[in-house]
Amino acid sequence: MFLGTYRHSVDQKGRVAIPARFREQLPTGTIIAKGAEGCLQVYPPEEWGREQGLQRLGSMTPAEERRLARMMFGAARECEFDVQGRIVLSQDQRQYAGISATAWIVGVNNLIEIWNDEAWRRIGEATPEEYTRIQDQVAERRRASGR
Amino acid sequence: MFLGTYRHSVDQKGRVAIPARFREQLPTGTIIAKGAEGCLQVYPPEEWGREQGLQRLGSMTPAEERRLARMMFGAARECEFDVQGRIVLSQDQRQYAGISATAWIVGVNNLIEIWNDEAWRRIGEATPEEYTRIQDQVAERRRASGR
């Protein structure tokens, strides 16, 4: 399980340190892909496998899903860690996520997301009031779906 | 079951001692998260699993749930106790809860909450009249929703 939010610097070569707590849980075969809302997503192998299962193309696949699969799999890459535990974000990935000198690295249960400052402030930062509202929303949703 | 209210100091490194009575009931895998009304919440593993564990993030997750998952998991951390039974509250957590030199640690049945002085005074110091009124309100609401 990946938990917590970390702010790390991205150097001129595009390297970011993945927090040690996360790195321990990331075997070789970990994949980095483009994600919704302009973030980058890091999938451990089993989670990536789940996505593969979900997004198989065939003659019956609707256009939208074909498009999603192409974007997602086409833009993905295997993560390669250096001795210091950093990965290199490609030019393309940095541009997609709008990342320059710093990045937020966020554990979201089964995967990790990487955000630029401004986007994470908008999406992830919560005052107690917002947070209270969000929690009520979760509770409401849960009640509605009968869990 | 967690009962009682304790006032402990938070040192310059952000460490708080969790009361021994509580600690005995907290195995490894205990989670600390942000909670409603600006408190921090400490979940024993089963409680965390019941509340949050089910949600997974993937390409098929709807936008609303993506936001919830990012906030819930991004704001949480696994508790790590030192030999003295203390945990470290991160900078971010302390800021969220408005905690500096002291904190109130409160057992609330199935989980533990951590509050700053001022907020806890508002919540915890109920007069008999207020207490009665709140109890009646909750009972009424429950009856109305048929639980």
Next chain:
DNA sequence: CACAAAGTGGGGAAAAGTGGGGAAAATGAG
């Protein structure tokens, strides 16, 4: 009052994160 348990504070080693130099590999122009 004495002893044990719980809580508090700080010093220092170890780990994590950051930045840059330079060799090897890839790319691209002539």
Next chain:
DNA sequence: CTCATTTTCCCCACTTTTCCCCACTTTGTG
């Protein structure tokens, strides 16, 4: 094909943070 330029990545050095350990104080109990 060759040479120059860029990119990649491996390695080292430095800074900051974390956390492990010890010692002291306070509280509670017999």
